[in-house]
Amino acid sequence: MRPRFAGAWTLQQRKPVNDQHCAILIVEDDEKLQDMVRTILSRQATSIDVASDGEEAIEKLASGRYDIVILDLMLPKKNGLIVAEAVAALADKPRLIVLSVISRYLSDRFPAGTLVLQKPFEIDKLAETVRGICAELKTSSAG
Numbered sequence: 135m136r137p138r139f140a141g142a143w144t145l146q147q148r149k150p151v152n153d154q155h156c157a158i159l160i161v162e163d164d165e166k167l168q169d170m171v172r173t174i175l176s177r178q179a180t181s182i183d184v185a186s187d188g189e190e191a192i193e194k195l196a197s198g199r200y201d202i203v204i205l206d207l208m209l210p211k212k213n214g215l216i217v218a219e220a221v222a223a224l225a226d227k228p229r230l231i232v233l234s235v236i237s238r239y240l241s242d243r244f245p246a247g248t249l250v251l252q253k254p255f256e257i258d259k260l261a262e263t264v265r266g267i268c269a270e271l272k273t274s275s276a277g
Contacts (some may be wrong), residue, residue, distance in 0.1 A: 156268035157181045159200040161191040161217055162233070163209050171204060174257050178264050188212025192220045200228040201271055202264060207234040218244055229267050231260070 158179045162168045163186050172182050183198065185191035189211040195203070203221055207214030214234065221230050222245035230248045233255060241250060251260060 155180050156202065156264070156271060157183075157198070157200045158202045158204065158264070159183050159185065159191065159194055159198070159228070160204045161185045161188070161209065161214070162204070162206045163187060164206075167206075170257065171260065174261050175264055178261065178268050186210075188214065188217045191217045195220050195224065199226060202231065202267055203228045204231045204233060204260070204264075207232060207236060207240065215240065215243055218248070221245060231263060233260075 156179045158175060160168055160171050168184050175182060183194055185194050187210040205214050205217055230245060232244060232248055232250045233253055235253045249263060
């Protein structure tokens with residue numbers, strides 16, 4: 135009998151097709167959107183972690199190293215702006231992608247270099263953006 139949640143474990147262990155190292159943290163409280171984003175990005179990443187609220191995201195940022203953080207703004211416990219501040223305070227800053235309906239009204243509150251995708255967003259656009267960042271990271275680490 136297969137263990138429950140075997141699919142999530144497999145996604146975290148799968149190596150990306152192009153062998154790029156790219157660790158991603160998805161911060162999203164909507165479980166369906168979490169699963170969809172994780173599934174779509176699993177081929178671009180060597181690891182994908184998920185946080186369902188701002189507090190959990192800040193804990194994961196403090197204990198792990200991520201190349202990309204995909205962040206919703208409307209989160210329980212601590213909102214996305216607080217998480218964005220935590221990202222900006224890191225010595226080794228990951229690239230930040232914000233997904234939100236209200237992000238256009240708050241763009242001046244994001245760290246420099248933040249990419250913003252308005253909800254609803256095209257999942258292909260997110261995958262293309264992540265693929266580009268991972269390729270850029272591979273290029274910069276090889277040279």
